[in-house]
Amino acid sequence: MEAPELPDIVGALRAVLPAECVLERAEERRPYECDGLTAFRSVPAVVVLPRTEDEVRRTLLTCHRLKVPLVARGSGTGLSGGATPHPAGVLLSCARMSRVLEVDPINRIARVEPGVPNLKISEAAAPHQLYYAPDPSSQVACSIGGNVAENSGGVHCLKYGLTVHNVLGVRGYTVAGERIELGGQAPDSAGLDLLALTIGSEGLLLIVTEVLVRLIPRPPCAQLVMASFADVQSAGSAVAAIIAAGTIPAALEMMDRKATAAVEPFVHAGYDLQAAAILLVESDGTPEEVREQVQEIERVLRAAGATALRVSESEAERLRLWSGRKNAFPAAGRLSPDYYCMDGTIPRKHVGHVLEAIERMEREYGLRCMNVFHAGDGNLHPVILFDANEPGSWERADRFGAEILELCVQLGGTITGEHGVGLEKLNSMCVQFSPAERAAFFAVKEAFDPDGLLNPGKLIPTLARCAEYGRMHVHGGAMPHPDLPRF
Amino acid sequence: MDEGDHAVLEAWRERIGAARRGGSSLRLRGAGTKDFYGEELNGDILHLGSWRGIIDYEPSELVISARCGTPLSEVEAALAAHEQFLAFEPPAFGGDPTLGGIIAAGLSGPRRMFAGAARDFVLGARLLTAQGDLLRFGGAVMKNVAGFDVSRLLCGSLGILGILTEVSLKVLPRPRLEETRRLELSAGQAVTAFNRWQGLPLPLSGAAWWQGTAWVRLSGATAAVRAARAQIGGDAVPPLDAERFWSALRHYQLPPHAAASVWRVSLPQAAPRIDVPAEPLIDWGGALRWYANVPPEIDMRERARAVQGTALHWRGAPPGKRFPPLPAAIASLHRRLKERFDPAGVFNRGRLIAGV
Structure with a gap:
């Protein structure tokens, strides 16, 4: 959809910002029409690329005065439409605010601008044998500002936590252009924990201009155990057994046979294609610690009925075993004209049950579904394969996905573990939250942004919206950044 | 919930409704271990301690869900039976606080910088609001980004947004091995050493200093703890002595905690000593420093600010002057949140911020 022309906002922004910060020609705005969720597109009225906090503040003051919506965007790798532009609004890209401002190896913190890619922080800290722990699979591209907005996770968050556990403070601006500092290097912070509220708020509350992150020592050693199982139930039980044994591995992932079969021809990771499911269990730490933990993990996996075990013997082998996991989604794109990826979380004990339910749904809907899964966190990523050119196929995929998410909610889980609500899961929010709970979310929103200008229409469905419908739909595997590892 | 449960909630709703209509305030109270804490104590007491019990606990899920009135001792006993624990080590102040009070206060023990x-x-919570609605946020799963x-x-909100009726917390396995080393160091040397060690992959779980002695706790895999001994040096502390020290530190029962006037200063971990004519008790590897009986003419807030820290007048504060003042823009966000969640000011009025 082309945006209505709004010369007043463009003129007002031009009056307060340098010319090169304001993009108004259609061909300049077009690249911003969507994020990683390509099913939702709309070209913004104008794009602003600030380089400084003051330019962010001026942009906000202008939008606030003219009551124009503003959507912030990091690298645009998000998967739920959190950065889908408003057709009559400003798209504020943090791409030019991408400096690492400070790395303090003594206090073990880094101060960075929001457009810094996640991995760049660890690169900047590497000379001190420190790193920033959260590692979303898209970490070479995704920005720390976007990570703050989404409370991003990664394969190692079982042990090291999510963004909320690793960000110590943010500086930002309210929609009215007031500067706000939340958290900081001192662990105590007076008043309500607005930092925790801001992290994961999907750009609805504040525009973040600086992020203070915690750095931790890089573990000197890591080893990966691959375990094969003859059925998904016993793989699920093995996950619970590892945790119950008092071990928190650095990562604990599961792939079913459909997923391993999809990636193996492309990646040659060396997966056991006879196994109904494999687990990838990583241990990291000092060499002594890893040796002890790997022995423990092997013992528990054997007792849980693993049919084969393989322990990585070199860094190259460890990375090769991971590469298959990280390339599961690009592989889905090669297997099927279209795929639809879900992001529910369930209590770990229901893993086997959910995977069996999904097998039943495959037959019911006549579609294939492969499963990759942050098993340690209970975070499922079923990938439903379909062909949009086949009549009724997308509708079946959509109902299939909705049924999976409803099952997650029924089992005490959630509709999104890490991708966010954005535009994609507005409908599912109606399943998970009561009208009074959604009203409380709106109350939070109104306290920060009474006019509803920041990222309007995302995260919280209105009562009316709860009747509407729209979901992720990747056509022809055509995601932006198709080369990026995912999930 | 059975009929008795519904009756309790109904009674609370009636109290809330009556307070709202009468323009009065309710003072939410669990076990009362933190009656001293907060800015103002206003309103009639609403006792929450009877709403108790563990709702769900499955060790392999690493999650416990319990009602707000559940005593800490009950939660810790249930976890200990499965070799698990609350890794944030909430202080008990010599009593048996309720889980609701622990989360509403949001205080954490010596493991704060190491475990969180x-x-x-906090994974999830239920909130009884000023409108009488029972809302559920978060859940009992590790990863959940649905909604704000x-x-x-609510953690650390001191009850100003509503009644926290139930919480779900992540729990962790107890470390296989735990041991404490003791070193004779000055305060400055200790802070330097704590920060150096924290930059290395060592299994630290506590780093404190008091009266010329640094205490360093190691927790984790047996091999890791053994390997770390050599790097830390010092002497091994007998387990009972170690337990006594960490417990007193955790529960705020060392002499500096009990002085007539006590400042709690939170600051960047490696911050230099602040300009005060008193030796602190140091916790959190340098990030938390307690100062007892500081002469009143010394502006502790200013001294803390000078090193990017923040000072809370833990004991002996004049009324309404305990917590550090909030910047104007943040104070106004607090007022607006309070107005939307609790427009009539029913819950713990003035407890977190005077007048709010």
Whole structure:
């Protein structure tokens, strides 16, 4: 959809910002029409690329005065439409605010601008044998500002936590252009924990201009155990057994046979294609610690009925075993004209049950579904394969996905573990939250942004919206950044 | 919930409704271990201690869900039976606080810098609002980004947004091995050493200093703890002595905690000593320093600010002057949140911020 022309906002922004910060020609705005969720597109009225906090503040003051919506965007790798532009609004890209401002190896913190890619922080800290722990699979591209907005996770968050556990403070601006500092290097912070509220708020509350992150020592050693199982139930039980044994591995992932079969021809990771499911269990730490933990993990996996075990013997082998996991989604794109990826979380004990339910749904809907899964966190990523050119196929995929998410909610889980609500899961929010709970979310929103200008229409469905419908739909595997590892 | 449960909630709703209509305030209270804490104590007491019991606990899920009135001792006993624990080590102040009070206060013990703060372990919460609605935020799963993170917002809110009726917390396995080393160091040397060690992959779980002695706790895999001994040096502390020290530190029962006037200063971990004519008790590897009986002419807030820290007048504060003042823009966000969640000011009026 082309945006209505709004010369007043463009003129007002031009009056307060340098010319090169304001993009108004259609061909300049077009690249911003969507994020990683390509099913939702709309070209913004104008794009602003600030380089400084003051330019962010001026942009906000202008939008606030003219009551124009503003959507912030990091690298645009998000998967739920959190950065889908408003057709009559400003798209504020943090791409030019991408400096690492400070790395303090003594206090073990880094101060960075929001457009810094996640991995760049660890690169900047590497000379001190420190790193920033959260590692979303898209970490070479995704920005720390976007990570703050989404409370991003990664394969190692079982042990090291999510963004909320690793960000110590943010500086930002309210929609009215007031500067706000939340958290900081001192662990105590007076008043309500607005930092925790801001992290994961999907750009609805504040525009973040600086992020203070915690750095931790890089573990000197890591080893990966691959375990094969003859059925998904016993793989699920093995996950619970590892945790119950008092071990928190650095990562604990599961792939079913459909997923391993999809990636193996492309990646040659060396997966056991006879196994109904494999687990990838990583241990990291000092060499002594890893040796002890790997022995423990092997013992528990054997007792849980693993049919084969393989322990990585070199860094190259460890990375090769991971590469298959990280390339599961690009592989889905090669297997099927279209795929639809879900992001529910369930209590770990229901893993086997959910995977069996999904097998039943495959037959019911006549579609294939492969499963990759942050098993340690209970975070499922079923990938439903379909062909949009086949009549009724997308509708079946959509109902299939909705049924999976409803099952997650029924089992005490959630509709999104890490991708966010954005535009994609507005409908599912109606399943998970009561009208009074959604009203409380709106109350939070109104306290920060009474006019509803920041990222309007995302995260919280209105009562009316709860009747509407729209979901992720990747056509022809055509995601932006198709080369990026995912999930 | 059975009929008795519904009756309790109904009674609370009636109290809330009556307070709202009468323009009065309710003072939410669990076990009363933190009656001293907060700015103002206003309103009639609403006792929450009877709403108790563990709702769900499955060790392999690493999650416990319990009602707000459940005593800490009950939660810790249930976890200990499965070799698990609350890694944020909430203080008990010599009593048996309720889980609701622990989360509403959001205080964390010596493991704070190593395992995380109370809020880091909050996965979900139920809130009884001023409108009488029972709302559920978050859940009992590790990863959940559906909606704003209201359950973490409630941690440390001192009850000003509503009644926290139930919480779900992440729990962790107890470390296989734990041991404490003791070193004779000055305060400055200790802070330097704590920060150097924290930059290395060592299994630290506590780093404190008091009266010329640094205490360093190691927890984790047996091999890791053994390997770390050599790097830390010092002497091994007998387990009972170690337990006594960490417990007194955790529960705020060392002499500096009990002085007539006590400042709690939170600051960057490696911050230099602040300009005060008193030796602190140091916790959190340098990030938390307690100062007892500081002469009143010394502006502790200013001294803390000078090193990017923040000072809380823990004991002996004049009324309404305990917590550090909030910047104007943040104070106004607090007022607006309070107005939307509790427009009539029913819950713990003035407890977190005077007048709010």
